Amino acid sequence: MKEKKLNLIFILFWLIALLLVPPLFPRYLLHVFIIAHIYAAFALSWDLLAGYVGELSLGHSLFFGLGAYSIGYLSGKFGVDPWLSIGISCIVTVVWGLLIGLPCLRLRGPYLAIVTLAFQMLFFLLANSLYNLTGGEEGIRNIERVFNSTESYYYLSVFLVIIAFIICYLLVSSKYGLIFRTIRENPEAAEAAGVNIVNYKMLGYMVSALIAGLAGSYQALYLKIATPDTLSMALTFSAITIVAIGGKGTLVGAVLGSYVTTFIFDRFAFLKDYKMLMYSIVLVLCVLFFRNGLAGAVKRVLLWRKMGVDNMPGGGKA
Amino acid sequence: MVLEARGLTKRFGGLVAVSDVSLTINQGEFVGLIGPNGAGKTTLFNLLTGFHRPSAGTVVFKGEDITGLKTSGRVHLGLARTFQIVQPFPELTVSEHVQVGLLTNKRKKQINVQQEIEEILNAVGLVEKSNDLAKHLSLGQLKRLEIARAMATGPSMILLDEPFGGLGQHEIAAIQELITDLQHKGVTILIIEHVLKAIMNLCQRVIVLNEGRILAQGTPEEIINNPEVVGAYLGKTDSGQLKKVL
Ligand SMILES: Nc1ncnc2c1ncn2[C@@H]1O[C@H](COP(=O)(O)OP(=O)(O)O)[C@@H](O)[C@H]1O
Ligand SMILES: [Mg+2]
Numbered sequence: 001m002k003e004k005k006l007n008l009i010f011i012l013f014w015l016i017a018l019l020l021v022p023p024l025f026p027r028y029l030l031h032v033f034i035i036a037h038i039y040a041a042f043a044l045s046w047d048l049l050a051g052y053v054g055e056l057s058l059g060h061s062l063f064f065g066l067g068a069y070s071i072g073y074l075s076g077k078f079g080v081d082p083w084l085s086i087g088i089s090c091i092v093t094v095v096w097g098l099l100i101g102l103p104c105l106r107l108r109g110p111y112l113a114i115v116t117l118a119f120q121m122l123f124f125l126l127a128n129s130l131y132n133l134t135g136g137e138e139g140i141r142n143i144e145r146v147f148n149s150t151e152s153y154y155y156l157s158v159f160l161v162i163i164a165f166i167i168c169y170l171l172v173s174s175k176y177g178l179i180f181r182t183i184r185e186n187p188e189a190a191e192a193a194g195v196n197i198v199n200y201k202m203l204g205y206m207v208s209a210l211i212a213g214l215a216g217s218y219q220a221l222y223l224k225i226a227t228p229d230t231l232s233m234a235l236t237f238s239a240i241t242i243v244a245i246g247g248k249g250t251l252v253g254a255v256l257g258s259y260v261t262t263f264i265f266d267r268f269a270f271l272k273d274y275k276m277l278m279y280s281i282v283l284v285l286c287v288l289f290f291r292n293g294l295a296g297a298v299k300r301v302l303l304w305r306k307m308g309v310d311n312m313p314g315g316g317k318a
Numbered sequence: 319m320v321l322e323a324r325g326l327t328k329r330f331g332g333l334v335a336v337s338d339v340s341l342t343i344n345q346g347e348f349v350g351l352i353g354p355n356g357a358g359k360t361t362l363f364n365l366l367t368g369f370h371r372p373s374a375g376t377v378v379f380k381g382e383d384i385t386g387l388k389t390s391g392r393v394h395l396g397l398a399r400t401f402q403i404v405q406p407f408p409e410l411t412v413s414e415h416v417q418v419g420l421l422t423n424k425r426k427k428q429i430n431v432q433q434e435i436e437e438i439l440n441a442v443g444l445v446e447k448s449n450d451l452a453k454h455l456s457l458g459q460l461k462r463l464e465i466a467r468a469m470a471t472g473p474s475m476i477l478l479d480e481p482f483g484g485l486g487q488h489e490i491a492a493i494q495e496l497i498t499d500l501q502h503k504g505v506t507i508l509i510i511e512h513v514l515k516a517i518m519n520l521c522q523r524v525i526v527l528n529e530g531r532i533l534a535q536g537t538p539e540e541i542i543n544n545p546e547v548v549g550a551y552l553g554k555t556d557s558g559q560l561k562k563v564l
Contacts, residue, residue, distance in 0.1 A: 175421050178410075182418050185407035188369070192405070193415075194393035194422030194471045 006302060007169060010252055011162070018158045022151050030154045036262035037157035038219045039242060041164040043254035045211035046239040048168050051249030052177060053204035054184025058113045059120030060239060063209045065231030066093045067216030069127065072140035072226030082144045086217045093213025094206055101205045105198050108187075112205070120231060127228040139227030143220055153222050160218055161255070164211045168251050171207060180204055184249075234276055241279040244286035247293025256294045320345050320475055320506050321397070326365050326375035328358075328530075335361040337530035339375070343475070343508055348501050350517045350538070351510045353527035354551060359510045360402055362527065363477050366508075367399045368392050380474075394424050398473035400464035402480045402510070406452035413439065413448040415463055419470025434470075442466040442496060458489040465496060475506040482516050490516060514542065526550065 021033060042064055049055045070089035074080040080088070100119060104112040127134045134140065147153050171177060182190035183197050191197050220226040229235060242261050246253025265272055286293065292300075321343040328336040336358045343349055353359050364370040366377055368389040376385045379397055387395075407415060416435045439445045442462040447455065452463065461481055468476050478497065482490045498520065501507055511517045514524070517538075524541045526533040528550040534541060541547055 178414055178418055179421065181410060181414075182407050185409055186405050189401070189405035189407060189467075190418070191369075191389040192367070192393065192399055192401070193419045193467050194390050195418065196388070196390040198388075 004173065006299070007173075007252070011165070011169075014255070015158075015162065022154060027150060030150045032262060032266045034150075034154055034157040034222060035219075036258050037161040038215050038222070039238065039262055040161045040255045040258040041215035041218075042212055042235075043239045043242040043246070043258050044161075044164050044168050044251060045208040045215065046236075047243045047248060047251060047254045048172070048211070049204055049208045050240075050243065051251075052172050052180040052184060053201055054180075054187075055201060055205070056110070056113050057116055057205075057208070057236075059117035059233075059236060060208075060212060061231055061233065061235035062116055062120035062123060063093050063097065063212035064216035064219075064235060065120070065123060065127070065226075065228075066096055067213030067218075068220040068226040068230040069134070069140065070213075071217040071220045072143060075144050075221075076140045076142040076224075076226070079144075082146050082221060086214070086221065089217040090210055090213050093216075094210050097206050097209030098202075101202050105201050105205070112201075120233070120236070124228055124231040124233070127231050134228075137228060139225050141225050143224040143226070145224060146221065157218065157222070160214065164214070165251060165255065167207065167211065172251065176200070176203065234279075237276065237279045237283075241283045241286075243293075244283050245290075245293055247295030247297075250293070250295035250299075252298075253293045253295035256298075260294070319343070320347075320380060321366065321508070322378040323362075323366065324376045324378070326362065326377070327373045328361050328365055328370055329373045334530050336365060336372075339527070339530070339532055341525060341532065341535075343506060346501075346504055346506055348507045348520055348522050349509070350514070350521035350524040351508060351527060352512070352514050352517075352524060352541075353533070355512065357527040358530040359527055360479055361530075363399060363479055363510065366477060367397065390422070393422065393471050393473075396472065396474035397477070398468035398471045398475070399477040400461075400468050400479055400481060402483060404457070404460040404464055406455070406460055406463060408453035409451060411449050411451055412444050412455070412463060412466075415452065415467045416470045419467050419472075423470065423472040438466050438469050441469070441499065443492060458485050458492075461485060461489070461493065462496070465493070465500075469500070473505060475508070476500065478507065478509040480510050480512060482511065494520065514538065 022030060046057060046060050049057050067089045070092045071082065071085040074085035074088055075082045100115055101112065104115045128136055172180065179195050179200050182193065182195055183200060187197050216230055219230065238261070242257035243254050245260060246255065246257025271278055319342050323339055323341050326336055326339045327334065339362060351359055351362070361370065365372050368384070368387060372385065376383055378384065379392065379395055382395070384392055384395065413435050416438050417431065420431055420434055435448070436445060439448050442465055444459060444462055444466060447459065452460065455463065465478070465481065481493050481497070485493070497507060497509070509517055509521070521538055523535060524538050525535045526541060526547050533550055534544050534547050536544070
C-alpha cells in the first residue's frame, strides 16, 4: 500500500537526518533534539491510545511521571544501576497501568480517562507535598550519570524515539491496528464483530503506558532529576497539543508535532511562561481549522496526484 | 436445538421490556420474530447476544449456558447479529468491516483472507465498494454491510434485526435473496420484522411478541389468522383487515 511505503521512507529519511545532526549542528541544539525526542515518544504513546483505540487519556503524564520517579528512587536514592533502573521503571509503569486499567476498562464509559486523571492529580500532589519522601518541588536528584557527552545522550534519544515509533507502527499496521480502529469507531459494533474490546483496550493501554514510562525515565536519566512537572497536567496537555498539531491517528504527526513545538519553545523562550495558554489556543485552532494536522497536510501534498483530496485516508476523527 | 431461552426477563427501572420469555430455535430453522413497536423484540435480541444482562432467566446456545458470556464470546461460539439501526465503522473501508470479523473468527484457520473477503462482499453485492469508507455508503448498502460483517464471523446462527427497515422494494428483494442463501448454507436464522409480509414466504415459524411477552407462535398462516395477534396489532378488528396491515 502507498501509505506503508510512505511510512518506510519517512523512517529512513528521519534516521539519516538524525544521524547528520551532531556533525552539522551546534552542540547546543542536541539538547533541544533530545527533549523533542522525549516529547515525541510521549506523544506517540498518547496518539496510540487516542488516535487508534479511541481512549482519551487525560492523565497520561501519570505514566511519564511514574517512569521518572521510579528511576529517581532506584538510581538517585538507592544507587541501583541506572540501566537496570530504566528496566524496572518500565515494569513499574506497566503494573500501574494494569492496576488502573483492569477495573476501569470493564466499565462502559469514560472511567479510564477519569481514574487515570485522578491518580495523576493525586501523585502530582503527593510529589509536591511529601517533601521527605519525594523531595517536593526540588524533586529527586543524584540520578547517576551514564554518559559523559551530550552526543551519547542524543544518540540514545534517537534510539528511544525510533523504537517507540516502530513499536507503535508495527502494532497499528498489524491486525491489532484494525481491531483498535473498530473499537475507536464503534465499540458495540466491534464487540458484535467478535472483538473482545476489554482485552484489546487493555493491550493498547499497556503498550501506551510502557512507552510513556520509558520516555519519563529517559528524561530523568538525561536531566539526572525527577521533578513534579513530570506528573503535571501541563505535560499531558503538551502531548495532546503536539498530536493535534501533527495530526491525530497518524503517529508521524506526533513526531512532527513535537519537533515543531519544542523548537518554537526553544526559539521563543519567553513563551514558556504562557505554555498552558499557548497549548489551549493552538489546540482550539487545530481542532477547528487543522483537523488532519501536519501529517495530513504532508500526505495531501505527496498523494494528491493519485487521489482526490476528498478521499484522503487516515487523519482520523478529531 | 441450537438456541434456547428460559424465562428471560429484562427490566429497565419500572418498565418490563421483556417478560418471562422462553423459546427454542432448532438447527437450520428460519424463525420470524414480530410484534408492534416497543414490544421488546430488540431488547430480546440484546439479551440473547449479551448486550444486556437479563434481570432473570438463562440463555443456552449449542447446549452451553451462555448467560454470563459477553457478546464477543458468543460470537466466537457462532452466534452473530445485525443491528436495527445500522452500526458501521464510519472511517473504515467496506472490506475492513469484513476483515475484522474474519480476524476474530477463532474456529476457522485463516488461509486466504483476501479471497474470503471478496467472497462475502460478492454475496452481499458490495465488491465494487470494497475500498470505500462506510460513511460514504447508502442505507441499503449499510444494511447489507451489517450482514456481511456478521457473516464474516462464521456464524451457525444469525439474529437479524429488521434488515429491511427503511428500504425500497428492490433493496428488500436483494436482502431476501441474500438471507435465503444463508439459510441454504445451513445457517439458523432468527429475524425481527415489524411487517410480517416481508418474511411470510421465508419463515417456517413465527413468534409474536407483545408488551414483552410471547403472545403466539406458529406457522405464518396460523399467525395471521390468530385473533389475539389481530388484537395486539389493531385493537379489536377482523383478521381480513389485519392481513392488509401485516
Ligand atoms: N436501554 C434501554 N433503556 C430503557 N428502556 C429501554 C431500553 N431499550 C429498550 N427500552 C424500552 O423497552 C421497550 C422495548 O423496546 P424494544 O426492545 O426496542 O422494542 P422493539 O424492538 O420491539 O420495537 C420500549 O418501551 C423501549 O423504550
Ligand atoms: Mg426494535
